[in-house]
Amino acid sequence: MSENHSALAMDCVVIANEPLGDGHFHLVAEPVVKPVAVAPGQFVMIRVANMLDPFLRRPMSVADFAPDGSRIGFVIKEVGKGTRILSILSPGAKIDVVGPFGTGFAIPDGAKKVWMVAGGTGVAPFLGLTENIKRADLDYTLLMGARSASQLFYAARFRDNGVNVITATEDGSDGVKGFVTSALSAELEKGMKPDVIFTCGPSPMMRAVAEIAEDAGIVCHASLESYMACGFGACLGCVVKKRGAEQYVTVCRTGPVFNALEIEI
Amino acid sequence: MSDKNLEVRFGELRLKNPVVTASGTFGYGLTYSKFYDVSTLGGFVTKGLSLKPKAGNKPPRICETAAGMLNAIGLQNIGLDKFISQKIPALKGVDTAIIVNFFGNTVEEYAEISARLSEIPQVSALEMNISCPNVKEGGIAFGSDVRATSKVVSACRKTSKKPLIVKLSPNVTDITEFARACEAEGADGLSVINTLVGMAIDINKRRPVLSNITGGLSGPAIKPVALRMVWQCYKTVKIPIFGIGGISSPEDVIEFMMAGATAVQIGSMNFVDPHIGKRIADTLPSVLDRIGESHISGIIGAAHS
Known part of the structure; x- marks a missing residue:
């Protein structure tokens, strides 16, 4: 997986900020100056306010976007003071963005059946993937999991885009009752087999997805989340351990998307 | 911008301006070249190097705090050999002071690295790290005991042919004892300060946030100290x-500088604003103007008189 060297600063203006429910929101921004090309699964670092507190930028996975970078959207969950500030930004507000960074999702050569397993806001990069990488021979299936039906964001939009959507909710309010990993196992037991599985969501979920994929002999790529100070390989704060070696690699540059066999999720 | 009024003399080292970037926040010098030309800086200090590559600490390694951050990276680095074979050639053409930060597990290791780094023409100066709070050996073991500090500085003084700067720990009762010891052993300069030991607890997990339990606090929160x-x-x-x-x-x-610094190093802010080094170097002349000073060296220690 090659590094991305096209990263730079993009002062952006917010063009939409819509609540999605349950503390989630969809923030859409446009660069004020020349945009930088974005690829599915990449992320940017957002400085939530021009102040010293909150101090660090927030890494945000790019959700829906225009390929030339002239519009980038984010699906964000309010979890602390940084995301709270982002949640109340109004259209017209300026945001200081650097990026895009990292190695995103790439469909392996020859792969046609692509399954995506997402938990919560983990659907974000798959919006960008399915809306920007469209080929007649590509067959997308999204398995999405959430606590409840109200948190299955963009299920209808994925379906409208021609993606086969399978849902799982912990409370049984939509689709399979239980975790999305149960839905994944159930699909595989039916004899279905994708060429590749992409996954994004909470670490325990991705770990389980990676195990299921490994047992079934299916290539699995996982998009990792980590605390980051810089986002471009300087702080070495975001590392993940390589599998079978006493060595750490940066999530921001080597990832955030990894072949699940190469790392310890 | 080449501005003679910004030039400072750090001992033998001539810096085109007093803005240098700090070890551990600037990679090996070229990480930031996608943001700006690092030659606009007075210099940069590399990530701390050891004889052998070092894997670093288990994650989580960092945590945001009020106006700052904690880190416990654990001195992850590529090791001296790889630095010499891969990073030094890539720095060709960089027109700024290249200061190499290093550490060892023993006095002998410190002396050996200092000797080997002295042979590299592109290296402008050496910065000894005797103050990393996040590793057991090396680092702080030498930086929190005056006699150990004297011993390791003396050993490196003998093997170093470059200006030798010692980075001091703030995690001591009286930092001036250490400053005095370094000067007595022939150090050419001091870097003041490394991070302050701190910690954070995740109240949901009822556990420290960092896997190392404690980490080094940096950022605007520590500026007054x-x-x-x-x-x-x-x-x-x-x-x-x-x-x-x-x-x-x-x-x-x-x-x-008014407190007595000849030059400064910018640390964590590089993460927040990757353009900060250039931005500060570019805007210094207007601030000098505002305070009615023509040469920046004129303000060194000004607050003492």
Whole structure:
């Protein structure tokens, strides 16, 4: 997986900020100056306010976007003071963005059946993937999991885009009752087999997805989340351990998307 | 911009301006070249190097705090050999002071690395790290005991042919004892300060956030402490001082220099604003103007008189 060297600063203006429910929101921004090309699964670092507190930028996975970078959207969950500030930004507000960074999702050569397993806001990069990488021979299936039906964001939009959507909710309010990993196992037991599985969501979920994929002999790529100070390989704060070696690699540059066999999720 | 009025002499080292970037926040020098030409800086300090590559600590390694951050990276680095074979050639053409930060597990290792780094023409100066709070060996074991500090500085003085700068720990009762010991053993300069030991707890998990339990606190939150220590060291020693700790603006640079720093190092702010080094170097002249000073070297220690 090659590094991305096209990263730079993009002062952006917010063009939409819509609540999605349950503390989630969809923030859409446009660069004020020349945009930088974005690829599915990449992320940017957002400085939530021009102040010293909150101090660090927030890494945000790019959700829906225009390929030339002239519009980038984010699906964000309010979890602390940084995301709270982002949640109340109004259209017209300026945001200081650097990026895009990292190695995103790439469909392996020859792969046609692509399954995506997402938990919560983990659907974000798959919006960008399915809306920007469209080929007649590509067959997308999204398995999405959430606590409840109200948190299955963009299920209808994925379906409208021609993606086969399978849902799982912990409370049984939509689709399979239980975790999305149960839905994944159930699909595989039916004899279905994708060429590749992409996954994004909470670490325990991705770990389980990676195990299921490994047992079934299916290539699995996982998009990792980590605390980051810089986002471009300087702080070495975001590392993940390589599998079978006493060595750490940066999530921001080597990832955030990894072949699940190469790392310890 | 080439501006003679920004030039400072850090001992033998001539810096085109006093803005240098700090070890551990700037990679090996080229990480930031996608943001700006690093030759606009007075210099940069590399990530700390050891003889052998070092894997670093288990994650989580960092945590945000009020106006700052904690880190416990654990000195992850590529090792001296790889630095010499891969990074040094890539720095060809970089027109700024290249200061290499290093550490060892033993006095002998410190001396060996200092000898080997002295053979590299592109290296402008060496910065000894005797103050990393996040590793058991090396680092702080030498930086929290005055006799150990004297011993390791003396050993490196013998093997180093480059200006030798010692980075001091703030995690001691009286930093001036250490400053005095370094000067007595022949150090050419001091870097004041490294991070302050701190911690954070995840109340949901009821566990420390960092896998290392404690980490080094940096960022604007520590600036007043750093400034006070620069002030104290300036009163104690004659050798030049790099002021380090939470610098985020040209005004902060002036403040550190008035406290007695000859130059400064910008640390965590590089993460927040990757353009900060250039931005501060570019805006220093207008702040100098505002305070009615024509040469920046004129303000070094100004607050003492």
